[in-house]
Each structure stands twice: as structure tokens, then as C-alpha cells.
Amino acid sequence: MARKKPRTAKPALLAVRGITRAFGDRTILDGVDLDVRSGEAVGVVGPNGSGKSTLLRCIVGADDADAGGSTLAGHPLDERLPGIRADLAVVMDDIDFFPDLSVVEHLDLVARAHAQPDAEEVVNGVLAEVGLMEVSGQLPSTLSSGQRRRLALASAFVRPRRLLVLDEPEARLDTDGVAWLGERLVAEKQAGGAVLMVSHDAGLVARVCDRVVRLGGAAEPSDVG
Numbered sequence: 001m002a003r004k005k006p007r008t009a010k011p012a013l014l015a016v017r018g019i020t021r022a023f024g025d026r027t028i029l030d031g032v033d034l035d036v037r038s039g040e041a042v043g044v045v046g047p048n049g050s051g052k053s054t055l056l057r058c059i060v061g062a063d064d065a066d067a068g069g070s071t072l073a074g075h076p077l078d079e080r081l082p083g084i085r086a087d088l089a090v091v092m093d094d095i096d097f098f099p100d101l102s103v104v105e106h107l108d109l110v111a112r113a114h115a116q117p118d119a120e121e122v123v124n125g126v127l128a129e130v131g132l133m134e135v136s137g138q139l140p141s142t143l144s145s146g147q148r149r150r151l152a153l154a155s156a157f158v159r160p161r162r163l164l165v166l167d168e169p170e171a172r173l174d175t176d177g178v179a180w181l182g183e184r185l186v187a188e189k190q191a192g193g194a195v196l197m198v199s200h201d202a203g204l205v206a207r208v209c210d211r212v213v214r215l216g217g218a219a220e221p222s223d224v225g
């Protein structure tokens with residue numbers, strides 16, 4: 001009788017091992033491990049102050065972990081390295097925009113700087129999808145806070161990427177915006193992309209994430225649903 005081949009797990013695109021971070025004598029993160037594979041989304045959840053943003057910052061190299069580290073496709077992950085930048089799009093809390101560049105000029109700049117093929121078409125598609133077409137000629141200072149959030153998210157969607165890292169992407173979005181975001185992130189996975197997101201929105205996490213890592217409580221990753 002033919003033996004069933006053992007199923008080999010897909011190697012992780014993002015591998016995080018042993019991340020530890022203390023501020024003064026307070027240990028915020030104590031040896032956090034997680035994996036994110038292509039086509040998969042992982043959520044990081046937990047109460048205010050449990051270290052979620054610190055974890056993301058340590059993972060992408062915006063903060064220095066005291067121990068541990070992360071790799072993307074086997075290479076040490078630091079968002080500033082050119083080889084990594086091509087594969088990684090990060091949206092943290094707040095983004096600084098150029099005060100004198102319009103919405104469409106920002107997206108154009110990001111798309112072209114990251115060598116997005118068909119930059120103009122991609123920018124127009126994302127503008128429409130994210131609901132910023134009507135304000136595409138406006139300066140950031142004239143946008144509402146939710147529209148600025150949409151612009152920050154759009155900046156990630158106009159560039160090539162294999163991994164999206166998002167810190168509370170639902171913040172300041174209206175109900176329709178959160179619904180759109182859920183669909184967009186599911187589509188991201190279906191297209192083979194990977195997502196790591198911090199969120200306080202349990203509905204969004206349940207809709208998008210395959211697994212969650214809970215900080216400030218049980219530290220083990222668990223399946224959603």
C-alpha cells in the first residue's frame with residue numbers, strides 16, 4: 001500500500017525568534033516567537049501597553065530588541081535595508097506627509113521610489129479603492145484624520161510587497177472603511193501576500209487572521225475560529 005507523503009509545512013516568510021525588550025527594569029517582551037507564511041495573516045492582540053507596537057517596531061528594525069530578531073525570506077529583517085525594503089510595507093501609528101505634496105503626488109512618489117511597474121495605473125486603482133479619488137489633489141493638511149489614515153494605508157498598497165506589517169490599521173476608519181480593509185487584507189492573502197497586524201478590532205481579526213499572538217496574557221499563538 002502506498003504511503004501518504006508527510007505534509008511539510010511551508011517555510012515562514014517572516015520568522016520572529018526570541019524577541020525580548022525591556023524599558024528600564026520593565027520587561028515588555030520576553031522571548032516572543034512567531035511565524036507568518038505567504039498567504040497567511042497573523043494578528044497581534046492584547047490590552048493597551050502590553051507591547052504590541054513595541055513588538056512590531058522590534059520586528060521591522062525601528063526599535064532595537066535586547067535579544068532575539070526576525071528574518072524575512074531568510075534574511076535579517078531591517079526595513080532600512082534595500083533588499084528588505086522591496087518586500088516589506090509597514091504602516092505604523094502615524095505617518096508624516098510632505099506638507100506641500102498632494103494625495104496623488106504622495107502615492108506617485110512612493111510607487112515610483114519602490115519601482116512599482118505601471119505606477120500610474122496602480123496609484124489610480126488604489127486611490128479609487130481607498131476612497132480618496134475626490135480629494136486626490138488636496139494637501140495632507142486639508143484631509144480629515146480618517147482620510148489621512150486612508151492615505152497612510154494607500155501608501156502601503158501602491159508599492160510591491162510580500163509582507164504587510166500594520167499597526168492598528170482600523171484606527172480612525174469609519175465602518176465602511178473597516179469593512180473595505182477586511183476585504184482588502186483577505187485579498188492580499190489570496191494573492192499570496194503575508195500580513196502581520198496589531199488590532200483592537202476583534203471582528204477584523206476574526207475576518208482576516210489565521211492565527212493570533214496574544215500579549216499581556218497567554219503568550220502562545222492560537223488558531224482563530
Ligand SMILES: Nc1ncnc2c1ncn2[C@@H]1O[C@H](COP(=O)(O)OP(=O)(O)OP(=O)(O)O)[C@@H](O)[C@H]1O
Pocket residue numbers: 023028046047048049050051052053054055
Ligand atoms: N521608548 C519607550 N520608553 C519607555 N517605555 C516605553 C517606550 N516605548 C514603549 N514603552 C512602554 O512599553 C509598554 C508597551 O508599549 P506599546 O506601545 O508597545 O503597547 P501597545 O500594546 O502597543 O499599546 P496600545 O494598545 O495602547 O497601542 C508601555 O508601558 C509603554 O509605556
